[in-house]
Amino acid sequence: GWTLFFWAFWLAWGPFVGVFLARISRGRTLREFIIAAITVPVICDFLIVTTFGNSALYEVLHGNTSFAEEAMESPEQGWYSLLEMFPGATFIIGLATLSGLLFYLTSANSGAMVMSTFSASIPDPAQDGPKWLRIFWALVTAVLTVAMLIAGGVSTMEHATLIFALPVTVIAYLVMMSFSKALRMERVQMDGVVQVQRGSSRERTWRQRLAGLRHYPDADEIRSFTADTVAPALDEVHTEFTRLGYDATLTCGEDAATSLPTWTLLVPLEHHRGFQYMVAPVTTPVPSFGGRRAQSQEDYLRLEVFDQTGTRGYDLNGLTTQQIVDDVIDRYEMHLSFLTESASTDTRSRLTPPVTPVAEPSLIKDEE
Incomplete structure (x- = not known):
C-alpha cells in the first residue's frame, strides 16, 4: 500500500515540480540539473528517511506496541511521538515543525506559480503567471488541503493522491517518450552540424x-x-x-x-x-x-x-x-x-x- 501511495504521490507532484525546476534551471545543462536538482535532494531524503524510519522500526520491533498502534491510526501524531524519544526532543520537534511549514509553503508557492502559468496566456516565456492568479491557486490549494484533513486526515489525502495520479500516469509516460525522442533528435542534429565545415x-x-x-x-x-x-x-x-x-x-x-x-x-x-x-x-x-x-x-x-x-x-x-x-x-x-x-x-x-x-x-x- 505504501509503495503504491508513494508512486502515485511522485506522479501527482511530477508535472508541476518538473515545470518549476525547469523554470528555475534555465541555462543549466542536463548534467548540472540531474546533480543539483535530483541527486543531492535524493541523498538528503535518503539520509533523513533512513534515520527516522529505522528509528521507528526499531521501536516497533522491540515491543513498543503503543507507538506502533498510534503511528498506524494517526501518522502525524506518531511522527511527533517518535521525535519525543530523541535527545533534545523540544529542539527537534520545533525544527521539524518549522521544516514542515517551509516545505508546505515552498511547495504551495511553486505549485501556485506553475498553475498560474498553465492557466494564463503569457506572451513572454521569461515571465510567470500574474500574481493575482498565483494567489488564487494558493488559496484553492489551502482550502482543499484543509477540507481533506477535516474530512479524514492523512488517509483521505492519500486516497485523493491515488485518484489524482491515475490520469497523470499516462501523461508521464507520454512525456518520457517525447523527451527521449527530443534528445535523440538533438543528438542527430548535432551530428549533422559536425559534418559541415563552417566558413569564416x-x-x-x-x-x-x-x-x-x-x-x-x-x-x-x-x-x-x-x-x-x-x-x-x-x-x-x-x-x-x-x-x-x-x-x-x-x-x-x-x-x-x-x-x-x-x-x-x-x-x-x-x-x-x-x-x-x-x-x-x-x-x-x-x-x-x-x-x-x-x-x-x-x-x-x-x-x-x-x-x-x-x-x-x-x-x-x-x-x-x-x-x-x-x-x-x-x-x-x-x-x-x-x-x-x-x-x-x-x-x-x-x-x-x-x-x-x-x-x-x-x-x-x-x-x-
Whole structure:
C-alpha cells in the first residue's frame, strides 16, 4: 500500500515540480540539473528517511506496541511521538515543525506559480503567471488541503493522491517518450552540424565582437536594424531560392511580447522536415558585469535565430547584410547534413517529421 501511495504521490507532484525546476534551471545543462536538482535532494531524503524510519522500526520491533498502534491510526501524531524519544526532543520537534511549514509553503508557492502559468496566456516565456492568479491557486490549494484533513486526515489525502495520479500516469509516460525522442533528435542534429565545415564569412570581426560586449540595443534600434539589414538579407536569399526553383516563402510577423517584427524564411523539402530560418527579438536581462550598463536599463533585446526546434542561441545584431546571408546558407547546409545523418541512423517518422512552421518565439517554452 505504501509503495503504491508513494508512486502515485511522485506522479501527482511530477508535472508541476518538473515545470518549476525547469523554470528555475534555465541555462543549466542536463548534467548540472540531474546533480543539483535530483541527486543531492535524493541523498538528503535518503539520509533523513533512513534515520527516522529505522528509528521507528526499531521501536516497533522491540515491543513498543503503543507507538506502533498510534503511528498506524494517526501518522502525524506518531511522527511527533517518535521525535519525543530523541535527545533534545523540544529542539527537534520545533525544527521539524518549522521544516514542515517551509516545505508546505515552498511547495504551495511553486505549485501556485506553475498553475498560474498553465492557466494564463503569457506572451513572454521569461515571465510567470500574474500574481493575482498565483494567489488564487494558493488559496484553492489551502482550502482543499484543509477540507481533506477535516474530512479524514492523512488517509483521505492519500486516497485523493491515488485518484489524482491515475490520469497523470499516462501523461508521464507520454512525456518520457517525447523527451527521449527530443534528445535523440538533438543528438542527430548535432551530428549533422559536425559534418559541415563552417566558413569564416559569418564570423564577427574582433571589433564587432568587442562592440557587442558593451552594447545593449533597445526596441527602436532592433526595429531599425531589422528593417535595414535583416529584411534585405533574407529577401536576397529568398529571391535566390525562388530563382533556383524552390518553393520558398518569406513572411513578416509580429512578436507578441515586444510588438517588434519577425521574419521567417521557409523552404519546404518534400517528404522531409523543411528548412526554417526565423529571426525574432528576445528580451534578455542586462548583465551586471563585463561592460557598460545604463542604470535605468534592466533588459535589452537580442535578434536570435530560430529553426524548427527553437532558438539557436546566438544574436544577429551588429552583423552585416552579407554575414547574415552567409549565416542563412550555413544553416541550410547544416539542415541538409542533419537530414542526411538522420536518414542513416533512424526512421523518417521519428527524426524527420513533415514541415510544420514553429510558433512565435514568445510562445516557445524553454526547452533547455
